[in-house]
Amino acid sequence: MPVDPVCGIEMDQELAVSHEHNGKTYFFCCEGCKRIFVKKPGKYSK
Numbered sequence: 001m002p003v004d005p006v007c008g009i010e011m012d013q014e015l016a017v018s019h020e021h022n023g024k025t026y027f028f029c030c031e032g033c034k035r036i037f038v039k040k041p042g043k044y045s046k
């Protein structure tokens with residue numbers, strides 16, 4: 001199951017909000033977490 005890199009929650013991929021960054025797809029529990037990631041991707045991606 002994908003893990004939201006912002007809040008650390010595991011979620012069902014079908015319910016997750018996806019976002020691509022540097023060729024990798026990240027999944028988020030909600031638009032809010034995605035927005036936080038988009039603001040500071042360096043903090044949450046590696």
Ligand SMILES: [Zn+2]
Binds near residue numbers: 004006007008030
């Ligand atoms: Zn989240």
